[in-house]
Amino acid sequence: MVDYLSNALWTEDEVKFRKELQAFCNKEIAPTADEIDKGPFPRELLRKIGKAGYMGVHHDKSVGGTERGLSYEIIVAEEISAINGGLDMARMSSTTLYGMPLAKFGTDEQKKKYLTPVVSGDTIGCIGITEPDVGSDTAGMKTQAVKDGDDWILNGEKRFITNGSTADYMCAFAITDPSVKSKVGMSAFIVDTKSDGFSVVQDHDLMGMKSARVSWLKLDNVRVPSDMVLGDIGQGFRILMDELDSERTAIAGEAIGYARTPYEIAVKYSTERHQFGRPIKAFEGVSFKIADMAMKLEAGRALTLTAARMYDKGQKITKEAAIAKLYTTEVALEITNDALQILGGAGYTTDYPVERFVRDARLMTIGGGTVEILRFLIQREVFKEFFPR
Ligand SMILES: Cc1cc2nc3c(=O)[nH]c(=O)nc-3n(C[C@H](O)[C@H](O)[C@H](O)COP(=O)(O)OP(=O)(O)OC[C@H]3O[C@@H](n4cnc5c(N)ncnc54)[C@H](O)[C@@H]3O)c2cc1C
Known part of the structure; x- marks a missing residue:
């Protein structure tokens, strides 16, 4: 398969980082992705993720992180969620939802005691x-x-x-x-x-x-x-609002991951499955769904990266984070659902992981701010831009 993720949006270092991360995920997570879904995932797995450096890309070196920023955290979120959504939800809750308030508002002593072991994966937040x-x-x-x-x-x-x-x-x-x-x-x-x-x-x-x-x-x-x-x-309240901006951007990264795997499975399936003497991709009812899925994934990735890049520059991203989370989580529902449809009856079985991603994706228009609340926030920010006080 052509490496369609390494496009102009990303820096060379981000592309290299994603490839190394994919190799880690394929070795350490993918073989048990269905097994760990019986829950709970083994704590040791989070420790492995921490030791490999994937809990701390957006944390300071002083707490064991690599100071690469939120643009790397969204890559981690996408790649791990593309394999198992619940595992990344747990990882991210620990290192981003718990970790970012400590990173930004904690004293040096608090960071050393309560953040460093989370970044290494030894403790959970x-x-x-x-x-x-x-x-x-x-x-x-x-x-x-x-x-x-x-x-x-x-x-x-x-x-x-x-x-x-x-x-x-x-x-x-x-x-x-x-x-x-x-x-x-x-x-x-x-x-x-x-x-x-x-x-x-x-x-x-x-x-x-x-x-x-x-x-x-x-x-x-x-x-x-x-x-x-x-x-x-x-x-x-200020700490809470600040946390939600990084959380929503990171969740948007996860949503791309939940959607990407079903999309890739659907594209392959549409070439292998034959009906009426042709692969089903020959029918526009199928191939146009794939076109829409590809478009939504690309757009979602660009919106998410915009929010992350702005955050890494120290800019306020309340609107951009809300837009990224709202868009990606809504299209993740559409993409996972369309992928299941392309697989027909097979999609409704557990022979393929698509049904798992449909169930996982359903959460994210709710958790971390519902789509209704995000629409409220976006319009509020828009009116502030047009009519500043
Ligand atoms: C699996 C899972 C994991 C979670 N993890 C965490 C966690 O780690 N930490 C944590 O603190 N929370 C967590 N949450 C909670 C999550 O953030 C909340 O569920 C979410 O914020 C919505 O709150 P609620 O469920 O009480 O819904 P409610 O606020 O009761 O809303 C119910 C419905 O009313 C709508 N609604 C409410 N107010 C308005 C309004 N003003 N305008 C329009 N519509 C409105 C909502 O959009 C929604 O559709 C998690 C939730 C789930 C399901």
Whole structure:
């Protein structure tokens, strides 16, 4: 197959990096991609990914990263998701969703203790935003943290937390001043999941992403020392918003991965499967689907890289990250669905992994900001551009 991924969008180093990563994924992940989907993936696999350097491409060298930036993280997200979506969801939750708030707002001491072992894959992180009564409206958060001497006592519940029951640390958001708006009354904490009062209510039984663990957690008088406060007290909402920009760009990279493998399988299948005396690719009902799939993948990759490049230059990417995530996650549903259609009955069986990618892709118009919320954010940014205050 022609290497259609190495086009002008990418630097020579990014192309080389992708090829090395593909070789690693083919050796270490692909052979057990279906097996690990019975879940949970073996912890050792995350350690291997960390040791190979693929947890830390966007982290500083001081914490064991390679300081290459988000444009490399989206390559990692795409390549691992192209093999197993749940595994990358777990990897990314640890190193990006948990890791980026620490990288940007943590003290040197906090980074050394709580980020370095995540970058090496030795420990696992998670991010705790969502609650039973709080999803899209993060400002309505109910989990509270109350000062007790030098410590903070956290009470509340966090739901749908990727890595929740397997993580060593959680970056948890809680209200520290209920008398003011959450924008200034929310704070972020690094919580040791071995703390007294931290418990797992249940692991959710998911439609897809079967190799990951996604959990409902309870914090019952969990004591957090003040040196585990992330950033300043009252800075939580800012940390959360900042995190979401890198998260959404990285998720867009994943969405390209979920869509790419079914697309490649469908292209090959359309040349092998014959009906009415011809390969089915001879029928426009099939080949035009393939044209649309290729177009959506290229467009999605360009949008995602735009957001990542801007982030790496230190620019604000709220609109670009939302556009990339919205577009790629919606087209991932269309591409995976069309791929299954091209395979006909075979696509509906587990003989091909396409059905797994359909189930995995279904999550991403929901997690990390639903498409409805992203449309709201994009139009808000557009009006700000036209009518600045
Ligand atoms: C597998 C999985 C993994 C996850 N991992 C994590 C994690 O690691 N950490 C974490 O904190 N969270 C995680 N989440 C939570 C995820 O981010 C939320 O599910 C998501 O933000 C939506 O919240 P919700 O499910 O409560 O839906 P709700 O906010 O209740 O929304 C329900 C519906 O109403 C719509 N809606 C809500 N408000 C508006 C509005 N203003 N305008 C238009 N439509 C609106 C939504 O778009 C949606 O269609 C995960 C979720 C899943 C399913």
